Amino acid sequence: MTALIMLAALAIGLVEGIPLGKQGQWKELAVMSILLGIAFLLVMGYYLGLPSPLVLMERLLEPVGKAIFK
């Protein structure tokens, strides 16, 4: 799965990035690459056993939620 996600990130980067580069929209290209990098990091983190940000959020907020809701 990790490899597939990386492949997808690469494909998106090429398909979206090449036109951006051609039009000289470097800022767009940078933001897009950062987003792809985040996706990549998330997958790598999962691969290495780090918790996902949603899990962290859950740990933080779930006690509050459980206090309110049944």
Next chain:
Amino acid sequence: MLPFRSRKRKKPPEPELNQPLATEATPENQENPSLSSSLAENLTTLQSVFANCTDLVYRELKIGQEQVPALLLYMDGITDEKTVNQDILKSLVNIRYSNPEGSGFNNIGMIKSVFMEIGNITEISTIGEVVEGVLTGNVALLLEGDARVLKIGTKAPIGRIVSEPITDGVVRGPREGFTESLRTNTTLLRRKIKDPNLKLEKVVLGRTTKTEVNIAYLEGIANPKVVAEVKKRIALIDVDSVLESAYIEEMIEDKPFSIFPQIDHSERPDKIAAGILQGQVAIFTDGTPFVLIVPTMMLHFMQSSEDYYDRSIYASWIRVVRFLFLNFALLLPALYIAVTTFHQGLLPTALLINIAAARVGAPFPTIIEVLTMEVTFEALREAGIRLPKPVGQAVSIVGGLVIGEAAVQAGMVSPITVIVVALTGISSFCIPSYSFALAIRILRFGMIILASTFGLYGMLLGLLVMQAHLVSLRSFGVPYFAPLAPFNLKDMKDSVMRLPWWAMGERPRLTANNTNNNRQRQKFFLKPAPPDENG
């Protein structure tokens, strides 16, 4: 609504074509020399231009009392022989009048204004214009001592007579169809719309074919932005030949890679006239009976001109049936595959047992069966269209009856698959527009593949993507899927339903989107009612 999208070109258009042009003397690649006043010199130049053109006629004659040498130049066959003989030659020979100045400035003018018994005459003065004039069926009159030439219009009315169109057949409605001659076609239109606001603008396309193209619209009703956009896009076309309106269609459509046709065409004058009357712009091309009409919305492909000649209840019913079968044509094989392979629970038990019993012993999975049958059907269809009529019928008999029957009896395919494929084929004949039906035929295969991988969910994904594409299309600034989305209640009166004529007081908003808000088509409240007995 978005303003018109500008048509950006990635590279500036190449100034010259790669192909060699047919004649050396076209205005584009020579500096287009003016005519000289010596007839012999002009003759040599023209002879070199028209070398080896056997159909060109040089008729030398001497006119007037001074016996001024003159030359008539025309292409045999595309000019009207009768006009050349009876009107032009006769009037030239009959010149007994002597010009006081001999050969002078007035001569051509005199002939034009005093002697010639022809309506369509222009004076021209360059070799290029002479060549073009002669090639488009005019007679050129050259005179010794005058650097101008008379271009005398005598186009021969060749081509077939007006006959019933082969596509777009109707049960009730006019039986005339366009022909290959542009002028005949515009005449047919003029005879329907007798209004000076019906404008016909001439454009000549194709460096070699010099095809005349006319842009027809009703001024004051058509959207001036659309008219301007049509002209702009057509002006960008720089090709060597235009043999059919499809050449133009492919070069002016909005999304060239879309699977859906974005410009409608018809060979029915009444359909084109109706389109022009609701604000569309028609593009006539010489040499083809098919006239383009823009802007086109998807619903136009689902409408036949007969819808307007039947009573509105029947027309609406037929349209509903057509929409139902449009969905069948697109989805039926896919639905069959999805239901039988993935979601047997959707079927009533009795039907499920039937299908299962029919499939006993079938060697191939359903998807293979359906795909083979569909491809065979496509082949049969193609074979039936191209072959001569008697042979074509034989093909359809052999294909439809013999192969189908034999395949079922041999146990290669299950009978239900044959039913599904046949029903799909008939459904796709319910779509009035051939090109739209083609798009649906192609999409059907995509749907089959999606259904065989993801079942109903795959079909849903396919439909969503198709829908997103459909609503993103626009044809000359008009949303393609209108008036369904963006929804427009006023335009819905002529969409899936067709309201009676007395209820359609206004022209459609999207096509007749003109600046002066001239939308009213007729008097309102024309609904017929029995006479008021009290009054």
Next chain:
Amino acid sequence: MAEKGIINTKQFVWMLFIIITPFAAMQIPGMLIMQAGRDAWLSVLSAWFLDVMLAIVYAYMGLRFPGENFVQYSITILGKYLGRVVGILFPLFFLLVCTLVLRSLSQVVDTVFLPLTPFNVILVTAFLVSALIGRKGIEVIARMTEILGPLYLLSIVTLSFLVLPSFHIARLKPQFDQGVAPFLVGTPLMLTSFGVCIIMAMYIPLCNRPENGFLGKLSAVSMGALVVCLVTALSVGIFGMEDAQYMTSPGLELAKMINFSNYIERVEMVWLLILVGSGILASSSMLWAFGQGLAQIVGLKSYQSLIYPGALISLVLSLISFPSGLQHTNFFHYTFPIMAAFVETGLELFLLMAALILHKRGTT
């Protein structure tokens, strides 16, 4: 110019409707019944009322800062740096909602339609299609909702009529038998899912008539509330409170009740198709809002190139965060409402206060 599309009020209504319903018609009724019991449908009504109150704030802010969405006006109000920090929370929230919606939709597709297909494949296709639609921009989304929205409403009303014979009003009684506490707890739960249509703040600047923002939202949320109210009331009235509260999707169970004289069964698939379609469309809107919001925070010229990367992040999140459906439901139940309440009401009220105190206004 990031988004050139213009939407009209009708489209605005359907877009909001499409966003509320798939979200609200799947797990939420089950959770709500668990929380509020027989008073669930009352909770829906009070949540509707509160959401309309909230809509006033959003509509007012949309008019106070004409032509700006909340990402932009949070920058206007709070300045370049703090404004960006606050503003980015909205796009991230939308990305999260997209993750949750598509994840639960794929779960339903997996159980109902394609039990043999791997779950991840379904998830990927759903993300792919919604990114594809989202990238085409707001006009395409708006026009598609114009087709799917009425279809959805029609299907759910038909569904209600068809199951009505099994409905027993006695099962809905008595109200408030355990005091008002369940009802009060149910209200915020419902409110947070109605509240997803704070995406209206992204749409208002693109409306051809921004002043209709409130009315549009009112009608959209009323239709949405009607749908959820029908589903909760009917499922309690038909299955009884005891059964309904443990259903993952009471609406689906309702649809399963339909059969036409025992001949055609499993019509729920057709209903689900519409539901899944609108869910995918809703997540396209979310992805679009994410791309648009992020592009405005960073100051990009175009947002289109951010849609696919956004969808990828969302996909990765939904793949790695929930090892099982139970965790997903738990997240939905306990964590999401807190966070949603914070973003939907807390942030916006904070922005309103700040705007009032700092006397900030949009430039006309």
